[in-house]
Amino acid sequence: MTKKIKKIAVFTSGGDSPGMNAAIRSVVRACAFMKLECVAIYRGYQGMIDGDFKPVNARSVNNIINKGGTVLKSARCEEFRTPEGRKKAHEQLVKAGIDAFVVIGGNGSFAGAQLFNEEFDFPVMGIPGTIDNDIIGTSYTIGFDTAINTVVEVIDKIRDTASSHNRLFFIEVMGRDVGHIALNAGVGAGAEEILIPEQNLGLERLLDSLKRSKKSGKSSSIVIVAEGDKTGKNVFELKEYVEEHLPIYDVRVSVLGHMQRGGNPTCFDRVLASRMGVKAVEALIEGKSNYMVGIRDTKLVLVPIKEAISAHTAIDEELIRVSDIMTI
Amino acid sequence: MTKKIKKIAVFTSGGDSPGMNAAIRSVVRACAFMKLECVAIYRGYQGMIDGDFKPVNARSVNNIINKGGTVLKSARCEEFRTPEGRKKAHEQLVKAGIDAFVVIGGNGSFAGAQLFNEEFDFPVMGIPGTIDNDIIGTSYTIGFDTAINTVVEVIDKIRDTASSHNRLFFIEVMGRDVGHIALNAGVGAGAEEILIPEQNLGLERLLDSLKRSKKSGKSSSIVIVAEGDKTGKNVFELKEYVEEHLPIYDVRVSVLGHMQRGGNPTCFDRVLASRMGVKAVEALIEGKSNYMVGIRDTKLVLVPIKEAISAHTAIDEELIRVSDIMTI
Amino acid sequence: MTKKIKKIAVFTSGGDSPGMNAAIRSVVRACAFMKLECVAIYRGYQGMIDGDFKPVNARSVNNIINKGGTVLKSARCEEFRTPEGRKKAHEQLVKAGIDAFVVIGGNGSFAGAQLFNEEFDFPVMGIPGTIDNDIIGTSYTIGFDTAINTVVEVIDKIRDTASSHNRLFFIEVMGRDVGHIALNAGVGAGAEEILIPEQNLGLERLLDSLKRSKKSGKSSSIVIVAEGDKTGKNVFELKEYVEEHLPIYDVRVSVLGHMQRGGNPTCFDRVLASRMGVKAVEALIEGKSNYMVGIRDTKLVLVPIKEAISAHTAIDEELIRVSDIMTI
């Protein structure tokens, strides 16, 4: 049986995402509300190893709910992948009297937490913070909603100039393994074609689609390309390929990059993060461990971390079909 | 048995909401994709009675997915509440060879559609377009996500000046019967207190909460008030009450009003609207009628209109609790 | 002759405006660059009287350039209006070894600074921070550009719903004595009519204008009303008056209020504030005093405070004419 939890640590790990601060705030305030001590760990697992801790209370997290990034900073940490690293981390936690931790991050961060839990029987709880929305067991991860809005707002701007000039734009968005950002932002922005890692559209079909689009009277086109798309060509190679085969188009490329990770979180992400933080603390108090907080429909659920990291979520076939229909 | 659907009409009705244009576009393009004719009706049921129709094709709805409001305009219509009005409307539809319609709107608009369906055995399908998110059977209505973001962005601005001056702000948001906007935007904006129609917080508790907030070291406070809140006082009366009983605060009032209905729709609302439009057309083709398209978790569902309009959705008790915890 | 300046204080005073933080940052960093000590005073003149001082260096103002409000807080201060109050303030400055101060604020704050300078021969320099843009001697005040963009963005949203419903909106914006916000935001938002304190349009002309607007085929109308407009009616009375005399319109009111003071500053306001902060410090170093930094065309100038506070800037007649022409 787990011993009574009196002091909880919270940290962010891996790539940052908008809404992480709202999740931190929620964990801290839930601890305060439930009369637990709370400790912030800086720079993720590296900070855990280094003992970079700071006691925090409800007022420590004032005015951060609407800020992008993470006030606790984040980092990837090679040392934590070694047994020695994890041992040091555990010693630091014990020394500081910490009984459990909440990790806000993605797949890699959860895998580390699970291993840590197994090795030291240390209570851990995960909150899914990543813009990729690729974690099994939750319909939404914190940051995804903000990221797709950032992408859509940029494409709205690009469309202004695209339609002023009869141009074709290839816009690369994040998504090395999964196309959720590309597909959602593509449908939201009214893109003419969306290239994702899960599907090999094929270059021929892209050309056909662009020709059809031109014939149907559209004066400009936007093609969204996820980083890891399956055509085997990056966005600059796509540009050259199309310019060679479809010289009627004036083709431009835009690589959105890291702006997709920043920005003030949307209301959806702030509310989701606020709810998940409370749930994580409550679950630890109830003696649960090794779960990720997820959301299914509008209800919070606990998902075994093992399940959460077992695979990426599949792309929504219905949404691909909607995308095809919308680009008629 | 329903006859084969060859021509579908689409219109918006009641109060407008961001994303209605994306829904119109989706219905129109789904018709084009499935080789059906599509007719737009202007000004809702009034335009139906007046025969204010226009044939539309896939290109008619270019460049509207990102626009607020409704290009088909909307209106409330007294005449449609009378049997004579509905009879005229039916004659216009028959004359124009229209086999079914898709109505984008809220409860009142759906009630009209249901009655019309019963009286004339005319196939109807509803898409929930309202910022209030108060319709049974769907986790989200089109426009809600945009509205809560609009509110949160405004409160972020007000908080800048509130915290520069140690002020208390009462901010009135939309929601005559339901507090979904108030509660979600309130949690998202980090409001100190949220007054909603579903709950009588009581004036005493409000004062206590504000005193506690002051004591806990907060230098400013934001109180969100839904239009229909249950304390029995409007936002200006609240101001006077608090100024009298808590003179330490410099109290200001802001009534957000109609800006909450406008604005470019968020990606979430655009994607939701795009999916729902396709589903509505598909359902009509399959011979279904008298349903509203809803979303449950991430899957589209069909909800009998009778059920959809039977009541308002209940407020989320867990979110109220999260709100209480966050304002510690 | 003024003695050598070694330590400069900076504070914000009066109503806050977006960009004040950028100005604070600039003063602090200019001091650091020029090897002067810098002290921040909290809560304006009240904090000066209370000795609420804090030494600051270049790193103290990291990550505030893009934040609305003022990190030094602001307040109006009755005590500073008395000779005793100013005497206390002077003693605090002397005790802290402060040789000069930079005040960021509006007319009232400058008047206090001038009086203080006269009484104690203490070097003072003003930076115009107010959303009203009403200060003689500078083409722009810090915060004005952000405020007019805030107003225009809100009206863009309201117009979505106005044009969906054939509505008339009265929108009240800030400006008790001057109509710069109303006139600029009104032209920028394409308002049909703009009511400002400097001009008595007359209710008859308003009705005529609205009738003409209706006749010319416009389906909706936006009327901007500055707080202090000269028709002698507030925005709610205007609504009643028009509804009585022009029943064709469905009239709505929106009072924008304090959101106009907040928000992340625009690039214009950040650059202006950055430039003015440097200039203020340089001017003090050069032995100048009792000036306000202004901008004329794209060049910074020094304006005697006496001149700056002598009157409000006049409204631009050419812009009124442009407004009339645009609403044809």
Add this chain to the structure above:
Amino acid sequence: MTKKIKKIAVFTSGGDSPGMNAAIRSVVRACAFMKLECVAIYRGYQGMIDGDFKPVNARSVNNIINKGGTVLKSARCEEFRTPEGRKKAHEQLVKAGIDAFVVIGGNGSFAGAQLFNEEFDFPVMGIPGTIDNDIIGTSYTIGFDTAINTVVEVIDKIRDTASSHNRLFFIEVMGRDVGHIALNAGVGAGAEEILIPEQNLGLERLLDSLKRSKKSGKSSSIVIVAEGDKTGKNVFELKEYVEEHLPIYDVRVSVLGHMQRGGNPTCFDRVLASRMGVKAVEALIEGKSNYMVGIRDTKLVLVPIKEAISAHTAIDEELIRVSDIMTI
């Protein structure tokens, strides 16, 4: 002497910029107000050669003041560079009874207009529409203010993630020949270093600056690079160079690209465009020709086109100095 102007044509030319639609609207409505006919030309000089004209009135330009891009589309046109092309264009104008035109664009477009005026004694008037702000004789061009805000908003987002991870970002912004966007957005975004075409900072100084920045306690750095910067290396080469010489930094690159040309125009750009459109029409009515409308301080002026296109505007040395001071 110029004959009486009865019919004016308006078009956009060259790269588009936000606010062009507001300028079009202003020219069209000024014509309507002054009882002149107005004709829109599509696709710039190419449309002039092709006779792609359309009569427009005050209502034709409803609801475009807040839209990015140009509803008249724009294009570069090789044919207009030939005497034959210009002859054809002149014949089309004469055939359509057009007495004068207003061209909204940049240097290249103005040069074409001037030549056309000389060859055919045809009245022309220019309005500066370009995001580059590089035209002699006007303090601001239409679109510049929007572009710098777009850049600053993106950098604000990137900074969230930069400061979460101790990263260095190179951000490429538009500006092949001039650094106005880079310098203004760089100061506005608080960039650590700004590389512009007008100044060869040198790679050594860049490294020194970055080292100093690190030492001074900054955890992340943003370097803005104008397209045409003088170090002789593009942004990807800069990344490699710095990674090799300063391995402490995790370096990322972001190329903003065409989003800088789009977006809803700011209030400043809308007001500027509205004023310039009126002035252009008035000047033509007064018999003037071959001028560009400019703004000096807050007053409109007429600048001979010859002067306007004689050179690029110089970079502001004072702002470079402010930038240096701010990055201490």
